[in-house]
Amino acid sequence: MHYLTHILPNGLRMVHLPSNSPVSYCGFAVNAGTRDERVDEFGLAHFVEHMIFKGTRKRKAWHILNRMENVGGELNAYTSKEETFVYSIFMEEHFKRAVELLTDLVFESQFPQHEIEKEVDVILDEINSYLDSPSDLIYDEFENILFNGHALGHNILGTEESLLSFNSDSGRSFLQRFYTPENMLFFSMGNIDFKRIVHWLEIHMKEISFSPVQRLRETPPFVLPRQVKLQKDTHQAHVLMGSRGYSMHDKRRIPLFLLNNLLGGPGMNSRLNVTLREKHGLVYNVESTSISYTDTGVQAIYFGTDPKNMDKSIRLVHTELARLRTGKLSTSQLASAKKQLIGQLGISGDNKESIFLGMGKSYLHYNHYDTLPEVYRKVEQVTAEQLLEVANEIFDPDKMFSLLYY
Structure with missing residues (x-):
């Protein structure tokens, strides 16, 4: 499966994956997320992602909402710690419509104040819903401990205080700083001549002026491992333990990925699931995950159990790590x-x-996309010696943090 690439004169990278399907995809990937927020901007990256659908120079929210929906298409977006994606899924004949709309959204959003007030309420409700889910909340609190308050550990949704401080200028400022061609990627997939997509983008972007990207990312400093216990009004005890992992540019992330799957991946035969659930009946859910950022990573093991079984479950996890x-x-x-x-x-x-x-994510960060056969090859190249070396570095109890809700 071969992909096509192009760079516009303004610096915007483009990548297209041909497909025979009548369903097409396209979108913008922005190399900016939560970790790029200033101290007084917690939650702004996610807030901007919401607000770009609320009005541009030539469209109101209602027109944006209906532009793709009226032809059966979808508009989607999400924000992570390091990137923001805005994209659409649609039938092939509506490709031009999608390109024009997405370009309007990401470069011409106006952040009308009356829409801000409504959307803040929506996100506050999202935050409250999130707070009601300890199995989700514990991951964010764990990363904040792991990175000791560094921007990479901040909650993506922000806080009520920060959200209430945002206005139209806040949104436009973030857009101007990061939504620039040199900091973005346009990516697409479908049964269409790539030259047509290039032509449409050249037309829609030719009148837009941009400022240089303004980003200064600092690598999180070293933090001594520690255990944090928090009393929560929950039925279960929730436990998350882990350590710093590998960055997305570290070749050891592939062996760690394989180790995670063996230890606590989605398979019912993962070692932690067999030990904690099948043999001892202590948990319903246990998982091991690895996340790679541009300059560091997170390795985490999570389970929820009855409080009286918490200590025994922790001992069993350490046995499997050993x-x-x-x-x-x-x-x-x-x-x-x-x-x-x-x-x-x-x-x-x-x-x-x-x-x-x-x-999209691969090309945004690597300027390259590994097809599945290439990924398979990398997995096949992992050796038992590499796994043992990574296990001793990442799963050393003396290097692990832990967060307990009980």
Whole structure:
């Protein structure tokens, strides 16, 4: 599967993946997220993502809402710690319409004050809903502990205080600082001549002026591991333990990805699920995850259990981590772990939206997109020695943080 690329004169990178499907995709990926907010801007990246749908120089919110919906299409967006995606899914014949609308949204949004007041209420409700879900909330609080208050650990949604301080100027300022061609990517997938997409973007962007991107990302400083216990009014005890992981540019992230799948991936046969749930009946949900950022990463193990079983569950987790650090995988175990991960990647790769978004994120950060066969090859190249080395570095109890809700 070959993709096509182009760079506009204004510096905007473009990547297109041909597809025979009548359903098409396109969008903008912005290299800016929560960690790019200033001290008085917590939640602004996510707020801007919401507000770009609320009015541009030539459209009101109602017109934006109906532009793709009226032809059966969808408009979507999301914000993460380091990027913001705005994209559309539609039938092939509406490609030009989608390109024009998305360009209008990301470059010409006006942040009308009357819409801000309504959207703040929406996001505050989102925050309250989030606070009602300790299994989600604990991840954000854990990252804040892991990064010791650094911007990378901030909650994406922000706080009530910060949201109430935002106005039209706040949104336009963030847009001007980060929504610039040199800091963005236009990515697309569909059965259409790529030259037509390039032509449409050149037309729609030729009259827009941009300022240079204003971003200064600082790598989180080293923090000594510690345990934090918080009393919460919850039925279960929630436990999250982990450490700093690898950046998206570190080759060791592939062995760590394989280790995570073996330890606490989605398979019912993961080591933690077999030990904590199948053998001992202590948990309903247990998982191990690894997140890579541009200059660091997060490795986390989560489970929820009855408070009386919390200490026993923690001991069992440490037992499984010790197995990874001291027991080199046999040839058959390694082959089985690789086969399972490759199968899971293949199934997830059958989702076209997932392929589209994965390509966008990959090209945004790497200027390259690994097709599934390339990913399979990287997984196959992992050795048992690499896994053992990574396990001893990442899953060392002396380097691990822990956050307990009980």
